[in-house]
Amino acid sequence: MTVLDAAAPRNSKEIKVNRDAHLALLNNIRALEEKVVQNSARATERMRKRGQLLPRERVSLLLDRNTEFLELSTLCGIGMHDDDGVDKVLGAGVIAGIGEISGRRVMVMANDAGIAGGAMHPMGIQKIVRAQEIALKNRLPYIQLVESAGANLALQAELFVEGGRQFANLARLSAAGIPVIAVVHGSSTAGGAYQPGMSDYVITVRGRSKIFLAGPPLLRAATGEIAEDEVLGGAEMHANITGLAEYMAENDRDALRLARELVMTVVPAVTVPQKTARAPLRPSDDIFAIAQADYREPYDLRQVIARVVDGSQFLEFKAGFGVATLCGHASIGGHEIGIIGNNGPIDSAGANKAAHFILSCCQSGTPIVFLQNTTGFMVGTDAEASGIVKHGSKLIQAVTNATVPKLTIQMGGAFGAGAYAMCGRAFDPSFIFSWPTNRLAVMGGEQAAKVMTIVAEDSARARNTEPDYPKMEARASAIRASYDHESTALFATARLWDDGIIDPRDTRAVLLHCLETIALGQERTLNPSTFGTARY
Template identity: 50%
Template structure:
């Protein structure tokens, strides 16, 4: 394959300015992540007196030391619902992919130290997203459960959709994807079903409380008086009801048992099927300084590719046919990948080229990586006559129907139907992550403001009246401001438009890990059972 020759001068003032700007964007989201951790940490002493570990301490005990871990949706719900300052971002729980007893699995840990681990509607969507990732990639699930359930202030938004989470648990079990749950504290109502629908349930003596209705509700509903232990305590569920399989003495012991259960699943790591690989010729650390702070300033996506792919080798597909959409073959950590990237808006030729390339990757079972930076499809008389609707539609069709693993990285702009064609969230990529420079919206703010102004002026002209220019200017500006604010990476990740924000310098390492997850998921054979494992 040809080696990409970089033209970036890493010692230039422009590179330094780009790096400084991007580093500040990285710090911005990392500060929020740390705020969530610090907020939970304020309860360390109080929880230690109750012999309880903090959520991230539980996570640390569960994961294999030194093994990689990718957190998912760390900023979900940021400043949404009743999150006033960002301190309860995350949707009520920590989720991620890591290793437990040598097995790669999906982990969920309720953040019970913030608002009792209750979750908002967007937290529920994060749960459903995590379950989809586990099912699609055949990852066992471990839940460290302690939650007050749905935030009752928003229960009407969560109730009906909440059934999807339980249905997914049932389907995961039927698909042969094991679910291990440690109940560290309260699991009431919906939380009880989350525990009951798990395949393996570990209870903690004098701490676990599982019931459909706690003592206060029981008394109000039936007049019966019962205490926590006889109604739903760990000993009762282990010895009488038979709900749980294992009984632990404390938090750490419950996690120890979960790690032991994982060793019994016969879930051996599959042998690697990747070629030896060379590191890129250009340092991936240089990714911090390539994207300009001004989104109107172009950059060459091949400069990113040169710092992500093995040996900086890239076999461009139809390089002379269209320069706005870049397609080509390469490898990342030994695994074959077809890359589609943007150097501008998507033209009819670019869409045509990308559609053909996607079908060829489908034919050769080659995973696809989309590197977003586009204002969308190019508009105008020439492009309309050139078939932009026809070719753009077929590109979306190709993306939607491709069965190979699809990974999206939103680097810059991802506007309009360009977001769809480049496998945005709505096109169901296996994974989608974003740089803090990402911007996702129906169109640019200034463009939207101008469109509304033109429409209003035309309406006034047809009515034979003079438009109020001051009102029009206000409308144009307010529309632009609103769309620009709602296009930012933090706004999008809060709403689960991606699986998380990353430091650009981590892109190659992350992509290698994700591709390996997808590859292993495709190779692994599971033993499905019609209704899932049941406690009879």
């Protein structure tokens, strides 16, 4: 393979400005993530009085020490519903991510009981569903740390119907032979009762776990019956009478110890062959000098690739054809990958090349990494005459039907059908992450404003009236502002259009974690059944 010629950029005022712009965006993301932690930690005194650990402490104690935890969708739901996007940042009331327990890679989901008692948020449901989908696709044991007051009743219309999907997925995981383990740390009410109810193994905590379809207030409202919560659905009742709980712990720490032992017992360890890997020859910190913080400014993607792949080596595919679309082979941590990226809009030749490359990767069983930074497909008379619709459609078909794992990094622009062709969310990538610089929309705001202005002018002339230019400019200004807000990485991550916003300098580490997860899942042998584990 060719070692990319990627000398470090020269120090200059322009590079410092670009770097500072990257850091400003990233620091804002990190500050908002810290707000989630702080909002949850406000429950510290209350939970300590009950002898409980905070949700993030539970996750930390569950996972192996000194191992990576790839937290997903940290700012899901930001600016939506009860989340004000400024101070009351909630992380959708759920912690989710991929880590290791007793050397086994697993998916962990924890209700953030420090935020509204762990009550289900509409986007929290979506976040759980996405975590379950990743677990199912990658054969990851699914561990849920449950403490939830049930659905947020004030938002029931936006979560009730879709909420059923999380329970359907628990059934699918179990039927696929993927263990589902629930540790019930506190209340598990109403729909939340089905989290342990549909698990293969349930661990409760004496005196703290409460599992019931209707808690005392709802029971009294619905039937007039008065019952204490411990009698209605306490840990001892479920361990000794209903049989819902297989194990009963004395406290949170003991429950997590049991969970670790259970994972070690029921989840066979799998490994992948050790792979030889060389670190990139160029430091990842250079990315802030190379990649433009302004998505409208171009740069050579090869410069970024040199700071992500093993030994900065890249075997380019059809280097002289469709040059704005970059394709080639490389490796990350010894895992062979194909890379498809953008150095400009996608023209017919580039679409043709990328489709061919996808088919080749499918033939060799090579995962594909999409590095997305495009204004979209080329338009214009020449582009149409070249068959851009035909060739673009072929590329989208290839992306859709690719039989190998797909991983997407939304780096800069992701506009129009170019976002589709570069394996956006709708095309089911195994993982999809964004840089803070990502811009995702049907087109740029300036272009949208111009389109609407031209349409308004043509409409006025068709009616033989003079265009109302002040009104048109006001509308154009509103469109630009709307697109500027709705195309940001934060807007996208709030709606789960990605699996989280990452530090660009962590791109290699994140991709390696995902590639390892995929490889481990492929090595895991499952014993599926028709209905999953049933409780009698």
